[in-house]
Amino acid sequence: MTTRKIAVLPGDGIGPEIVDQGLKVLKAFEQKFGISFELEEAPIGGAGIDSDGVPLPEQTLKLSQEADAVYLGAVGDYKYDDLDPAIRPEQGLLQIRKALELFANLRPVKAYSALLHASTLKSDIVDGIDIMVVRELTGGLYFGKPKQRTEQAALDTMTYTRPEIERIARKAFEIAMLRNKKVCSVDKANVLLTSQLWRDVVDEVAKDFPAVELSHMYVDNASMQLIRNPKQFDVLLTENTFGDILSDEASMLTGSLGMLASASLGPKHAMYEPSHGSAPKYAGQNKVNPIATIMSMKMLLELTFGMVNEAAQIDEALIQVLADGYRTYDIAEEGAKVIGTSEMGDKIAEALLKLPSPLASSNA
Ligand code: IPM
Numbered sequence: 001m002t003t004r005k006i007a008v009l010p011g012d013g014i015g016p017e018i019v020d021q022g023l024k025v026l027k028a029f030e031q032k033f034g035i036s037f038e039l040e041e042a043p044i045g046g047a048g049i050d051s052d053g054v055p056l057p058e059q060t061l062k063l064s065q066e067a068d069a070v071y072l073g074a075v076g077d078y079k080y081d082d083l084d085p086a087i088r089p090e091q092g093l094l095q096i097r098k099a100l101e102l103f104a105n106l107r108p109v110k111a112y113s114a115l116l117h118a119s120t121l122k123s124d125i126v127d128g129i130d131i132m133v134v135r136e137l138t139g140g141l142y143f144g145k146p147k148q149r150t151e152q153a154a155l156d157t158m159t160y161t162r163p164e165i166e167r168i169a170r171k172a173f174e175i176a177m178l179r180n181k182k183v184c185s186v187d188k189a190n191v192l193l194t195s196q197l198w199r200d201v202v203d204e205v206a207k208d209f210p211a212v213e214l215s216h217m218y219v220d221n222a223s224m225q226l227i228r229n230p231k232q233f234d235v236l237l238t239e240n241t242f243g244d245i246l247s248d249e250a251s252m253l254t255g256s257l258g259m260l261a262s263a264s265l266g267p268k269h270a271m272y273e274p275s276h277g278s279a280p281k282y283a284g285q286n287k288v289n290p291i292a293t294i295m296s297m298k299m300l301l302e303l304t305f306g307m308v309n310e311a312a313q314i315d316e317a318l319i320q321v322l323a324d325g326y327r328t329y330d331i332a333e334e335g336a337k338v339i340g341t342s343e344m345g346d347k348i349a350e351a352l353l354k355l356p357s358p359l360a361s362s363n364a
């Protein structure tokens with residue numbers, strides 16, 4: 001029997017409680033489809049600093065390299081704010097992304113009709129949104145050298161190479177081929193040299209995908225267009241920092257950052273985590289929305305294990321729970337049934353078990 005191994009890295013703040021909900025849904029999934037996964041947990045971020053003095057302990061990295069997929073909660077807590085930036089919890093996340101070469105970060109932004117009210121935008125603007133943000137994750141300002149700080153000055157370096165741009169662009173076009181065949185590449189080519197190279201390389205890669213309609217947009221315009229007319233976008237391709245910012249903005253279109261799942265893919269490894277942070281002020285209160293984390297588990301089952309039809313049922317289960325009126329506080333309207341983190345996990349797991357089973361995916 002093949003073993004399917006998942007490295008589980010709950011991290012800090014709300015990390016452990018949201019990861020528990022994803023694992024609850026995984027358990028229901030195992031029961032429903034008669035398969036099993038091997039789970040092994042390890043510390044990262046503040047938890048790594050507490051246990052091993054570093055945000056990415058060696059054992060955690062080794063486990064993550066050996067597993068088929070990594071499932072992560074979130075990192076960061078106020079109590080580490082005074083630490084040297086080089087050993088802050090966030091470094092654990094950046095280091096694991098780099099070490100596993102997770103260059104492609106996919107963040108799906110989809111409007112759920114039951115949640116149209118939760119958006120701060122008018123319903124007709126958000127109804128039907130289906131955007132895939134494809135964010136480059138291992139280059140740009142986050143990793144460029146030199147990186148220095150003195151009393152009077154600080155320096156971050158924005159750098160991109162042709163191969164780095166080529167592989168993320170290719171990924172975006174491949175994804176677009178499975179969707180509505182549109183790529184909008186976001187840059188700041190009127191000012192930045194890295195963006196000019198970005199644009200040239202994206203144009204070159206586009207030649208291999210004649211069926212995909214490519215457009216380019218400056219990042220300031222893109223952030224405005226996301227609010228003005230988000231439905232114009234299918235795949236939004238962009239570099240690391242712009243992608244960080246635009247994906248948070250895009251998530252709010254559909255009501256809450258708590259809905260935004262993500263997959264980070266590399267040539268050999270894959271990691272799945274919600275796009276939001278560790279929200280330490282909510283930790284341990286059983287209050288926050290676990291849906292982004294649960295939907296990250298859905299992406300894991302779909303993209304790492306190829307169980308496309310089966311994983312789609314997690315989406316159906318979520319739609320059912322939302323249709324039944326259950327909400328966490330961040331997406332609740334007047335009169336909604338507001339439930340906690342753990343109850344939302346229970347509801348989605350229960351709904352999954354009740355759905356009629358689909359045909360098995362041929363590639364599962
Ligand atoms: C994200 C987060 C991280 C990032 C932080 C926690 C380092 O904001 O995944 O979007 O900036 O990439």
Ligand code: MG
Pocket residue numbers: 244245248275
């Ligand atoms: Mg972010």
